[in-house]
Amino acid sequence: MAASPQAPRAESARLSNGGAGREKDASSAHGREYIRFEVVDFHCKALSKVVPARHRDVKVYMYSGALAYGANQEVMLLPDEIAAAGCPNAKLVPDWSTEQVLPWACRPSKNIVVKRVYCEMEGMKLGPRSLCGRMLAELKSFDGKGYELLAGGELEFVMAKCKDGSGEVWEPMFNGPEIFTTLQSCKAIDFCYDMERHMESVGVDILTMNTEYGKGQLEITFAPKFGIEAPDMTATFRTGTKEMAQDLGLRATFMAKPFGVSGVGNGGHMNFSIWMPGGVRGSDPNDVVSRVTSGKLNAFHSSEDAKGLSPAARSFLAGILAHAPALEALCSPTPPCYCRHGNWAPTVANWGFDDRTACVRVKADRRGPQGSCYMELRMPSAAANPYLVLAGLVASGLDGLQQGLDLPPERQTKADGAAALPTALDEALRAFEADSYLVSKLGQRFVRWYVDVKRAELKFIEERLKGTSSTDEDVSAAWQALYFEFV
Known part of the structure; x- marks a missing residue:
């Protein structure tokens, strides 16, 4: 992680205008400058309006029902309250601390600078970023502890190339399985080099890059960040990586299973720990956790x-396991996600020390440094929205803390009493709706919108399969039609 996680955001703020200490319209000195006013939807898909920098302080609006779009906009819902209000716009409220120059989006030959600022829709209160922020604030205020969530982890995605020149038929960039194989990595390494360089400039600190088990599959690991900056990092990485690939005539897709319907898929494991004030100041410059946790204590x-x-760690983990069946709707939000079950993804709500088959893998050593103690939620696929995963995780953990839940024994099986995780999206959605605690914590309106969008996606897939034999190829094609390009 960079020595100062805030540095990239602070630098981009100095480059912009419209605020104390900011330059007035950098476009006059440096060519044209544009700002993407960006909202992240339920699918972690970026929705934006591009605004010339000279109009940065002008009110910007977006259709208030935009969060009810599907993974692509062949699925579009009209929520009842939006229809009743006449389908109004909502004002976009920018969080200017997130303003950044996006180097991959700039056009140096045209002297064009492109920035992005994350926004919320005023009055909506169900956007993934605002929902996550609310849960993080509740965690910080719990029992006066000042808890802060530190999160990082890994993402897998598949690089694809056009098969026939049409832009419609895609195939993996390379064949697999060849995890860690150097010559396999070299097939995509130039893309990875450019990606890592651009990401560092926006504060996304990539630790490792390698090929994974699947065809065309890459895995990236990230240094951790505190609070909302952690999912911001993932959202920035996902959109930026897809944009860079698209500019090269390629595709980068985070859908859980882009090709086929069985076997390993794209995972999005999330590493997390909770910290509070009171630690010794000072850090080890060679340790990415130590750099950002100076003056803090690891509550785990x-x-x-x-x-x-x-x-606290035991109760927080117990809360996650108690709500794991419902969390699957957020961690595995598409039908292809369930191909991963049993393929290095969990099937029951259990935990284990350094256990890659568990729902939550725990790393802890009483004699080790504080930073070595953390948990890895192994449920999420790469298709999961990081804001929603973190919101659900924190809400569940808070329930464990508030009730003082006891942690079950490690490595339980279903026969031992561990809850089975849903095996399909419709089952996960029912579990989500039935979890009264999570519904109340995350909000009935959010749950209704989210579940309705997901059921509309299931209906879309069902309609695509009508008139076919529903072979594996037919199902995979239907999944691709909905998720491949924008997830």
Whole structure:
């Protein structure tokens, strides 16, 4: 992680106008400048309006029902309250601390600078970013502890090339499986080099890059960040990577299973820990966690517990496991996600020390440094929205803390009493609706919109399969039609 996670945002703020200490319209000195006023929808898809920098302080609006779009806009819902209000616009409220120059979007030959600022829709309160921020604020205020979530992890995605020149038929950039194989990595390494360079400039600190098990599959790991900056990092990476690939005539897709209907898919494992004020100041410059946790204590770590886990860690984890069946609707939000079950993705709500087959993999050592104690939620596919995953995770963990839930024994099976995770999206949506705690915590309106959009996507797939034999090829084609390009 960069020594100062805020530095890229601060630098882009100095380059912009319209605020104390900011230059007046950088476009006059540096050519044309544009700002994407960007909202992240339920699918982690960026929706934006591009505004010339000279109009940055002018009110910008977007259709208030835009969050009810599907993964592509062949699925479009009209929520009842939006229809009743006459389908009005909502004002976009920018969070100017997120303003950044996007180097891959700039056009140096035309002297064009492009920035992005994350926005919320005024009055909506169900946008993924605002929902996540609300849960993080509740965590921080819990019991006066000042808890902050530190999150990082990994993302897998597939690089694809056009098969026939039509722009309609795609195939993996390379064949697999060849995980970690150097010569396999070299087939996409120039793309990775450019991607890493651009991402560093926007504060996305990539730690490792390698090929994975699947055809065309790459895995990227990230240094962690605190709070809302963690999902901001993932959203920036996803959109930026897809945009860079598109500019080269390629596709980068985070859909869980782009080709075929069985076997390994794209995962989005999330590493997390909770920190609070009170630690010793100072850091190890060679340790990415130490750099950002100076002056903080890891609330998960205990030097007194035989396993190295604090009571707070155990209760927080117990809350996640208690709500895991409902969380699957957020962690596995598309039908292809369920191909991953049993293929390095969990099938029951359990946990284990350094166990890659568990729902939550735990790393802890009572004698080790605080930063070595964290948990890895292995449920999410790469298609999951990081804001929604974190919101659900924090809400579930808070329930464990508030109730003081006891942590079940590690590595439980279904026969031992571990809850089975849903095996299909419709089952996960029902579990989500039935979890009264999560519905109340995340909001009935959000749950209704989210579930309705997902059911509309299921209907779209069902309609696509009518008149076919529903072979594996037919199903894969229907999935691709909905998710391949924009997820």
